[in-house]
Every structure is written in structure tokens, then in C-alpha cells.
Amino acid sequence: MLxxxxxxxxxxxxKKNMVDRNGGAEVIxxxxxxxxxxxxxxxxxxxxxxxxxxxxxxxxxxxxxxxxAENLVKEMRAVSQQIKEMDEExxxxxxxxxxxxxxxxxxxxSTVPVGADEESNRLERQWGTPRDFSFAAKPHxxxxxxxxxxxxxxxxxxxxxxFTFYKKAGARLERALINFMLDLHTVEHGYTEILPPFMVNxxxxxxxxxxxxxxxxxxxxxxxDYFLIPTAEVPVTNIYRxxxxxxxxxxxxxxxxxxxxxxxxxxxxxxxxxxxRQHQFNKVEMVKFVHPTESYEELERLTANAERVLQLLExxxxxVCLCTGDLGFSAAKTYDIEVWLPSFGAYREISSCSNFVDxxxxxxxxxxxxxxxxxxxFVHTLNGSGLAIGRTTSAILENYQxxxxxxxxxxxxxxxxxxxxxxxxx
RNA sequence: GGAGAGAUGACCGAGUGGUUGAAGGUGCACGCCUGGAAAGCGUGUGUAGGGGUAACUCUACCGAGGGUUCGAAUCCCUCUCUCUCCGCCA
Numbered sequence: 001m002l003x004x005x006x007x008x009x010x011x012x013x014x015k016k017n018m019v020d021r022n023g024g025a026e027v028i029x030x031x032x033x034x035x036x037x038x039x040x041x042x043x044x045x046x047x048x049x050x051x052x053x054x055x056x057x058x059x060x061x062x063x064x065x066x067x068x069a070e071n072l073v074k075e076m077r078a079v080s081q082q083i084k085e086m087d088e089e090x091x092x093x094x095x096x097x098x099x100x101x102x103x104x105x106x107x108x109x110s111t112v113p114v115g116a117d118e119e120s121n122r123l124e125r126q127w128g129t130p131r132d133f134s135f136a137a138k139p140h141x142x143x144x145x146x147x148x149x150x151x152x153x154x155x156x157x158x159x160x161x162x163f164t165f166y167k168k169a170g171a172r173l174e175r176a177l178i179n180f181m182l183d184l185h186t187v188e189h190g191y192t193e194i195l196p197p198f199m200v201n202x203x204x205x206x207x208x209x210x211x212x213x214x215x216x217x218x219x220x221x222x223x224x225d226y227f228l229i230p231t232a233e234v235p236v237t238n239i240y241r242x243x244x245x246x247x248x249x250x251x252x253x254x255x256x257x258x259x260x261x262x263x264x265x266x267x268x269x270x271x272x273x274x275x276x277r278q279h280q281f282n283k284v285e286m287v288k289f290v291h292p293t294e295s296y297e298e299l300e301r302l303t304a305n306a307e308r309v310l311q312l313l314e315x316x317x318x319x320v321c322l323c324t325g326d327l328g329f330s331a332a333k334t335y336d337i338e339v340w341l342p343s344f345g346a347y348r349e350i351s352s353c354s355n356f357v358d359x360x361x362x363x364x365x366x367x368x369x370x371x372x373x374x375x376x377x378f379v380h381t382l383n384g385s386g387l388a389i390g391r392t393t394s395a396i397l398e399n400y401q402x403x404x405x406x407x408x409x410x411x412x413x414x415x416x417x418x419x420x421x422x423x424x425x426x
Numbered sequence: 427g428g429a430g431a432g433a434u435g436a437c438c439g440a441g442u443g444g445u446u447g448a449a450g451g452u453g454c455a456c457g458c459c460u461g462g463a464a465a466g467c468g469u470g471u472g473u474a475g476g477g478g479u480a481a482c483u484c485u486a487c488c489g490a491g492g493g494u495u496c497g498a499a500u501c502c503c504u505c506u507c508u509c510u511c512c513g514c515c516a
Contacts, residue, residue: 042476046485056497060444069496076496376473
């Protein structure tokens with residue numbers, strides 16, 4: 001959520017932001033109006049409360065001295081009633097104000113290209129060269145079924161569409177990738193490993209911005225108010241919800257493996273085959289809590305950490321900077337890393353690295369106390385996939401496939417596969 | 427699932443209706459003392475919101491939400507979490 005004071009003092013900036021992000025500017029006008037209304041009511045009721053406090057104190061003294069205070073008591077009874085009514089009125093105003101501010105997206109950083117959709121995303125760099133195939137390259141689902149390491153049909157029977165059984169070397173490959181990435185980020189990039197709960201409560205979903213706006217994309221558990229996490233970002237960012245960290249704790253780097261659960265409402269008919277779009281997929285996620293002055297440098301480093309995985313696996317990729325219209329709700333700046341998928345003949349997203357600046361921190365109330373005394377300030381939060389495991393598996397199967405249907409295992413991954421060099425049909 | 431106990435500031439811990447935003451202690455910050463340090467002494471030390479150029483001032487907050495009352499950290503109700511014992515269980 002944005003700083004209310006910022007909207008109040010710079011409504012024009014807030015409006016331009018809404019327009020750049022394909023939203024309506026009327027929300028801002030409504031917000032300003034309701035906010036004024038709130039302050040006006042607030043000052044009235046606070047005067048009443050102040051009055052009640054002094055008179056109540058006086059009543060106490062009078063009673064102690066044995067005087068009759070019945071008149072004052074009667075008077076205050078009326079005042080209290082009035083306060084109660086006004087408090088209720090203000091509560092309703094607050095509710096509307098909160099609802100309004102929750103629908104306003106973050107302000108993009110000045111380096112973010114302005115544009116309506118992915119056409120305006122800016123290509124930052126490319127790494128590696130897509131391989132030339134001397135035979136017809138197959139999509140990963142065909143490779144996986146051919147090797148009997150992926151089973152989509154039975155998963156559809158057992159659960160439903162967009163689920164998969166991994167088998168044999170496929171299951172091991174998925175597990176190897178998880179361990180490979182966790183080891184890389186903890187040992188070489190300085191992250192602390194976390195294994196979080198895979199369900200969270202409503203407050204956590206609100207804290208990172210999945211709710212209230214995107215509830216239809218989430219799996220909600222019946223008879224509870226728990227949600228299956230759509231990414232480890234949710235439990236990990238919420239670790240420090242409502243806390244004040246000390247400045248020397250910053251920056252905090254966390255890395256977490258988790259399965260991710262997404263309803264994919266509104267994605268009907270898209271990526272229906274293969275591992276690209278599943279209701280449940282594995283992901284290694286990096287989360288950072290940093291000092292506000294350093295968050296943009298940290299974003300570059302975070303992105304580099306994710307890129308490193310692809311470099312070690314020798315998978316060609318490119319990095320794009322999302323434009324204002326394509327940017328997620330809470331992000332101020334996002335780099336998408338896209339891996340080359342031969343079957344698509346295109347680069348597909350495999351990681352998304354974002355700087356949320358103080359947007360999530362304000363919402364989740366995560367602060368730090370500056371050493372030079374001073375008031376607590378909001379930290380800046382960042383996160384990025386490091387990487388999406390299912391999509392990495394797809395990329396390996398497709399990029400490393402051989403004409404005979406087998407798949408060569410990237411060299412750096414072999415220690416995690418018991419030294420195996422190649423996946424073949426057994 | 428059954429029975430019981432509890433939740434107060436960065437931390438420990440008082441406090442059962444009336445200057446309690448909250449005693450006392452620890453920690454922390456600053457100052458004095460010291461050759462330097464420890465000890466000692468002194469001062470200060472929450473968050474959020476409203477008003478004011480400012481000094482400042484008002485309001486709210488003692489797990490969360492309701493209620494009783496002129497007045498609630500203190501009384502009542504609901505919920506959440508923690509702990510102990512029993513049952514069950516990976």
C-alpha cells in the first residue's frame with residue numbers, strides 16, 4: 001500500500017501513476033474526499049473524548065470528597081453516547097479508505113519504461129545461444145512421457161487438469177534442482193535457508209498483497225481461514241510482519257523452497273500441456289529485507305543471483321524490464337528472466353525479480369529502527385524466483401534432448417543426480 | 427479432543443474501576459566520575475493518528491474484537507496464541 005500522506009500531498013502523481021498502469025484516476029479523487037471527511041470527523045470526536053476524560057476525572061475527585069456529581073454523570077452519559085455514534089461513523093469511513101488504498105498499485109521507479117503491455121518491455125540483455133537442432137525438437141511433455149518420467153494423464157485422473165506425477169529420473173531431477181539451487185544461494189550468495197508453512201492465514205495474504213484483490217487466484221481451505229501459498233514469498237515476507245528490526249540486522253537474505261498453489265482463474269486454455277502452467281509447482285524463492293537506500297542495487301544483485309542458476313545449467317536466457325502496464329500490483333520495478341524453450345521457439349518466464357520498495361513493508365508493517373535514534377522506518381522488500389523448478393525441468397528436457405529421445409544432464413547437476421550423465425528410457 | 431494456567435513497553439515484571447502511558451528492574455542512549463575501563467551517580471528512552479511554522483498539544487493503544495460504566499490494563503462475553511497434564515497421532 002502507498003503512503004497515505006503521499007497521496008494526500010501529491011494527488012497528481014498518484015493519478016498519473018494510475019493512468020500509466022492502465023487504471024482509473026477517479027479512485028484518487030474519491031480517496032482525497034473521504035480522507036478529508038475522516039479528518040474533519042476525527043477532530044470533532046477527539047474534542048468530545050478530551051472533554052469526557054477531564055470531566056470523568058473530576059467526577060472521581062468529587063465522589064471521593066463525598067460530593068454529588070449526578071449532573072455531570074448525566075451529562076457525560078449523553079456525551080458518551082454521541083462518541084459511540086461518531087466512532088462508528090469514523091470506523092465506516094476508515095473501512096472505505098482502507099478498501100480504496102488497497103486497490104491503488106505501487107508507483108513504478110523512474111527507470112521503468114512506460115507502456116500498456118508486454119510490447120513495451122525493455123530487453124536488458126541476453127545470455128547464451130539457442131541450440132541448433134539437427135532433428136525435430138520435441139516439447140518437454142513428449143520427451144517426459146517418452147522417457148516415462150512425467151505422467152500427466154494419471155495425474156488428471158487422480159486429481160485433475162494441471163497436475164503431474166513425476167517418476168524415476170524425472171522425480172529425481174526435480175529434487176536435484178531444488179537442492180542445487182538451495183545450495184548455490186545459501187553457500188555462494190549468502191542467503192539463509194527457510195522451510196516455511198505451506199498454508200498461511202488471511203492477514204499474511206493481505207500483508208504481501210495477494211488479498212483482497214486476487215482472492216479468486218488462491219486456493220482457500222474449507223472450514224478454515226487458511227490459504228495454500230501461491231509462492232514462498234508469502235510466508236517468508238510475513239515472517240517479520242508487525243515487527244521492528246534493528247538496523248544492524250539489515251540486509252536479511254532468505255531463500256526458501258516450497259510448492260506453490262495457484263488456481264489460475266482466467267488462464268483457461270493457456271499452456272494446457274506440459275509443466276508450464278500447473279496448479280501445483282515447485283519453486284525456490286529468494287526474499288530480501290533491506291535498507292531503503294540500497295534496494296535498487298539489491299535488485300540488481302538479486303537478479304544476478306537468479307541468472308547465475310541458468311548460467312551454471314548452461315541454459316540460454318534473456319532479461320527484460322517490465323513496463324508500467326505489465327508490472328505487478330505491488331512492484332516498483334521488475335526484471336523477468338526468460339529461458340529459451342525450443343518447443344515454443346521463444347523465451348518463457350522462469351523468474352521474476354522485483355523491488356517492492358516500502359509498499360509491502362507498509363502493508364505488512366515491517367520496520368527497522370535507525371541507529372541514529374529516530375523513528376522506525378519501513379524496510380524495503382524484494383523477492384525473486386531462484387528459480388521456478390518445473391519450468392527449469394522443462395527447459396532442461398527441451399534444451400538437452402537428444403535425437404534418440406534421451407536427455408543429457410547438465411554437468412553441474414550431475415553430482416545431485418548420483419553422477420548420472422544422461423536420462424534414458426529404462 | 428478433555429482439564430487447567432497464562433498473554434502488560436526492546437526484555438523481565440508490578441498492577442482488580444478514578445492523574446497508570448503504565449511502579450520496579452534489565453537493556454539501550456547521553457552526561458558526570460576515571461589515565462582508561464568497570465562499578466557508581468544523574469538524565470533520557472514506545473507506537474500510531476489529528477492540530478500547530480515551532481516549542482508543543484490532543485486522541486487511541488496493556489494478545490484481538492465486542493460489551494458494562496460518567497470513567498476499564500483492571501469487570502463481563504467471544505476469538506487467537508502460549509504453557510502444563512491426560513487422550514490420540516507422523
